[in-house]
């Protein structure tokens with residue numbers, strides 16, 4: 163792996179081969195852009211100058227486009243690996259313990275895909291028994307819905323148990339009240355930097371010109387609200403109360419060693435969705451409740467790749483904006499213990515999931531903390547970490 167002069171950074175998963183971007187604030191100071199190195203944040207406005215880094219979100223930097231992203235990454239990498247730079251750069255390293263991490267970017271639009279075949283098949287069987295679990299369109303286009311950008315929150319933000327309308331337990335008419343089936347969904351999110359104009363489609367091959375990097379996403383879901391409301395239009399309030407993202411945006415350039423062709427697809431997608439580069443990603447995720455890992459979703463099992471998702475998202479000419487976020491959908495593998503949500507792990511609430519530290523869950527209880535982490539191979543050996551997205555479920559309000 164590439165080595166740095168920053169103490170402890172090389173072995174931390176946040177060395178020179180990672181360099182994820184975030185927004186941090188020191189007590190009493192306005193938030194600004196930084197890059198994580200080990201247990202420190204490099205204050206970019208201090209180390210590099212540039213108004214885009216003295217900003218409270220990554221958006222101005224994201225808008226500059228892929229040449230600027232690559233040049234900046236090379237500059238930061240040089241500063242952290244060359245001993246000659248140390249005296250000038252070290253004063254701009256701030257211990258993580260001294261900062262608060264903010265939501266890294268202003269979310270423009272939020273879309274959630276449904277790109278795992280195993281997840282789609284499982285949810286189909288659980289919610290629509292007797293029906294074809296995966297409808298024929300699913301293999302021809304990456305199915306998705308538009309979520310709520312304004313309720314995307316950063317890791318560490320408490321999530322209030324949502325209220326909503328659901329079918330009463332005796333199968334009678336609907337009731338309104340706190341959800342009794344709150345769930346988490348392990349996902350990967352893609353952060354758009356470069357915008358497009360209305361009417362333009364983004365070819366599959368232009369993915370890396372538009373997408374800057376990835377975050378971890380927990381798409382909190384109220385299964386009882388969802389199951390009652392979604393027919394026939396799809397998810398709405400069951401998923402719009404909160405979506406949590408990790409504070410560090412890992413650049414696509416850090417994920418080179420995790421790339422592979424992607425899972426085989428049959429039937430072959432239409433030409434405008436045909437893959438032209440390797441954008442399968444081999445990431446290992448871990449989903450924990452109160453610190454106990456309950457699932458290890460394998461991102462490599464995803465059916466649709468993110469370049470295909472972006473091409474589909476814009477295939478009608480819908481424009482992109484800086485800060486658009488699209489998530490993969492729940493990441494589920496075929497093997498037991500690799501499904502990305504409790505709905506699947508507990509098979510619709512019928513088989514409680516045992517927590518390794520004691521206790522069991524079908525769905526989440528007030529006070530539960532859900533944490534999603536992920537790792538990938540680094541560009542020059544070693545392992546890089548994607549940070550974590552964590553959130554605690556609070557009792558319903560009102």
Ligand SMILES: O=C(O)/C=C/C(=O)CC(=O)CC(=O)O
Nearest residue numbers: 275276277285286347491492
């Ligand atoms: O099959 C359904 O009716 C709904 C499935 C989901 O929960 C949608 C979703 O959030 C997509 C995903 O995370 O894969």
Ligand SMILES: [Ca+2]
Nearest residue numbers: 347381491492
């Ligand atoms: Ca989802």
Ligand SMILES: [Mg+2]
Nearest residue numbers: 381401404405
């Ligand atoms: Mg959501």
